[in-house]
Amino acid sequence: MAVFPDIVRDLTDAGRHTDIPEANKWFAKVLQYNVPTGKKYRGFALVYSYKKLVPPEQLTPENLRLAYIMGWCVEMLQAHFLVEDDIIDQSETRRGKPCWYKYNSLGLAAINDGLLLESGVYHLLRLYFRNMPYYLHTLDLFLQVTQKTILGQHLDIHSTDRNGRPKFDKFTMDRYNSIVKYKTAFYSCYLPVALAMQMAGFKDDEMYRQAKTILLEMGHFFQVQDDYLDCFGESEITGKLGSKDIEAGKCSWLAVVALQRVTPKQRALFEQCYGYKDPVKVAAVKDLYEQLGLPATYTTYEEESYNLISTQIQQISRGLPHQIFFKFLDTIYRREG
Structure with a gap:
């Protein structure tokens, strides 16, 4: 969880799209509601696997931070799928609270929020990993x-x-x-x-x-x-x-x-x-x-x-x-x- 606030900042108010603060604020809300509230099984699976696959000397704070960020990328992809899936299935609840499209009666407008989540994955990959082999x-x-x-x-x-x-x-x-x-x-x-x-x-x-x-x-x-x-x-x-x-x-x-x-x-x-x-x-x-x-x-x-x-x-x-x-x-x- 430690790096998630940084990810939200990277995707919203870290000098990005400063001329549309309303959209940035909304994106932050979409992220907070849909991404960190689940079991995070997929993100934890990635980090655990990475720790077991590399030699101990490579488990530096910098490398571990990258693993955490990659784990959040998987969790964001998962959140994207769930937002869209709940709309298709007309589900009522997700993770013990109303599905995102039910939030303030968003309805089909939530489709765009699901796309925001997916786009955020590729922004993070480009931001943190573009120089990696x-x-x-x-x-x-x-x-x-x-x-x-x-x-x-x-x-x-x-x-x-x-x-x-x-x-x-x-x-x-x-x-x-x-x-x-x-x-x-x-x-x-x-x-x-x-x-x-x-x-x-x-x-x-x-x-x-x-x-x-x-x-x-x-x-x-x-x-x-x-x-x-x-x-x-x-x-x-x-x-x-x-x-x-x-x-x-x-x-x-x-x-x-x-x-x-x-x-x-x-x-x-x-x-x-x-x-x-x-x-x-x-x-x-x-x-x-x-x-x-x-x-x-x-x-x-x-x-x-x-x-x-x-x-x-x-x-x-x-x-x-x-x-x-x-x-x-x-x-x-x-x-x-």
Whole structure:
């Protein structure tokens, strides 16, 4: 957190756009409301990875400060995605408070604020890293991962029709896996570690390939957990009210597995209730999930995924510290929010 006030100043009142103070003041508010209030998992993952990847003599205050700034760049990209995602999904709360587009009834004007957050990432990269040997590689990583996330968002959005009704014929495990891989896993799990590897001077393509394989699997694990907690987690811990996925008609892990198991009668009930904000219908879907034994299925999935990823970590052969991956795995294993 120590460098975040400096980042806000760099993006707003450090001699930038002095002729439009109103816009600078607003940008500062956008940053303060949306960026530092989450768990900061991605930023911490980058800094932790960097500390484990470089020799102790390279952990100078200057290098650590750059790692912290790069971590905030990832958190700002995350905030950009969330601001836009909440508008698309018409969500009510994020991190225990109203979504940004709900703030003072901003509505669709908040789209521009999401773009402000994204633009801030590239300003910080240029400001702090343009003379670094890894600058172009980090730019490329951010641009590639952003495109992949947008493609994943497309798959997610188009799992419902123009009226917001779920396209149940698209609720397959293959489509779900693609949504998770592109919309979540690349930017949440692979990006922070790959950026740390670039900053640490790693150039071996095979090392990046091995890291990507494990981190995308971990991203899938993370998203399935998120889907489960959206329905069965405690709102005081998750910061979300109700079940966003049921109400929005999302192609979630629970919905896909449920449709693999339902009888024709249960499917009819599911289609009548899924994708509505009516509390009675939401409760009916949750009850159906219970009848189908999905909580127990999730528990089995969680254990099997943990064991699979642990085995993959132990098979890393190119010198990447296993400790990095086990640390992240233990962080998300059996999490409650």
